[in-house]
Structure formats: C-alpha cells, structure tokens
C-alpha cells in the first residue's frame with residue numbers, strides 16, 4: 001500500500017532520515033521506536049509531505065507521491081496533486097493541536113467542510129460517528145480547555161478519522177499525557193487496529209507496540225537499525241544500540 005524506497009531527508013549536513021525503506025501493507029500496524037533525534041518525526045513528515053525528501057521515493061498504491069518523473073527528472077507534483085495525495089494520510093500529533101475556539105464536534109466537522117471533502121450535513125453525521133468511536137459523544141459540545149489531555153487527544157484522533165484517510169500516522173500520541181490518561185488513548189488506537197486501520201505509530205509505549213504492532217522498526221541516527229516482529233525486536237535485539245535503548249525504556 002505504502003512504500004518508502006531509500007528515502008533521505010537532510011537538514012544541511014545533518015542526515016535526519018538516511019536511506020530508509022519501508023513496506024506498509026494495508027491493515028498493518030507499524031511502530032517506529034528509537035531515541036530522541038533519530039529521525040522518527042521527520043520520517044512521518046516525509047510520508048504526508050510536510051517535508052520534501054532529498055532522495056529516494058515514496059509510493060502510495062503504486063503512485064509516486066510528492067514527486068513525479070518527467071523527462072527522466074524527479075520534480076515535485078503540482079499543488080493540486082499534492083493536496084489529493086495528502087488526503088490519504090491522517091496525522092495525530094503529540095500536542096493534539098486542536099482548534100481552541102471550536103467545540104469537540106466543530107473540531108472534527110470543520111476540516112472536512114473546509115477541504116471540500118463533505119458538505120455540512122455529511123460532516124456532522126461523520127463527526128458524530130467518529131466522536132462515538134472514540135467514546136466522546138457525551139463531550140461533543142465541550143471546548144478543548146474543558147477536556148482532559150486524554151480526551152483532547154481522542155478528539156484529535158476523531159478529527160483525523162473524520163477525513164477518512166487510508167493511513168493514520170501518530171507521532172508520540174501519548175508522550176504529552178499524564179500517565180493515568182495514556183491507556184484511554186492507547187485503547188482507542190488498539191480498537192482502530194482491530195478494525196483493520198493501517199497505522200504508523202511513533203511511540204515509546206513498548207507494551208503497546210508488543211501487543212498491537214505487526215512490525216517494529218527501530219531508528220537511530222536517521223537509519224533503521226532493527227526491524228521485525230515485536231517479540232523479536234523488543235526481547236532479542238541484535239545490535240548493542242538497540243539493546244541499550246530497550247533497556248532504558250523498559
């Protein structure tokens with residue numbers, strides 16, 4: 001479904017993402033782990049085209065995204081094509097990024113309307129359905145500052161779902177939460193996985209990764225240094241770097 005082939009992203013001399021290849025099948029859950037600064041966020045941002053790549057290629061359902069090849073040269077796709085391609089991905093951030101002056105329901109209904117994905121009535125119907133899905137229908141008229149961090153993140157997940165993306169990207173979705181609020185968010189993500197959502201999740205929640213991931217990918221200094229089934233990677237890492245990392249995150 002989604003393929004990264006030798007993707008690189010540089011910031012000056014820094015190789016934030018360095019020759020990364022990934023193969024994501026429909027309905028799979030991939031957890032990306034690794035120390036701070038290893039390029040996890042940058043990698044996710046290349047996938048939904050928030051960062052332009054410097055090398056390699058990304059394919060979604062067989063179509064090159066972000067770039068196309070013209071006369072043998074790789075050139076950025078047009079804005080219209082980029083916009084269509086971006087709609088395949090829904091992103092959930094560490095800091096929720098909800099609109100503070102919109103209610104929970106407005107947070108999930110406004111983006112589909114603004115992007116022309118749905119009219120108001122359809123957006124409302126979808127909005128109510130996705131809020132129900134994350135267990136927050138009873139909070140639909142609350143503003144973000146009237147919700148706990150866990151509830152805000154569940155609204156952010158609902159907002160991503162309302163756009164009906166084909167792949168959900170999560171960048172440390174529970175890292176900003178008080179410990180007692182983490183499990184309600186992981187519970188929603190687990191339910192999405194069980195319903196067959198395709199997800200790429202940057203996380204430090206190793207128990208969650210072990211339970212839910214089909215593949216765990218460990219990054220270090222912009223590169224993938226270990227990958228495989230969660231039980232193998234988490235319990236029998238082969239590199240010293242990975243052994244140290246997993247010992248430090250428990």
Ligand code: ADP
Pocket residue numbers: 011014016034035036037038039040041042043
């Ligand atoms: P992670 O998410 O694994 O903590 P990041 O992808 O955020 O890592 O960052 C990888 C490296 O790229 C870090 O060294 C970071 O400082 C650098 N970096 C990220 N974004 C930028 C940017 N916009 N400009 C310059 N350097 C950046």
Ligand code: MG
Pocket residue numbers: 040041042171
């Ligand atoms: Mg990050």
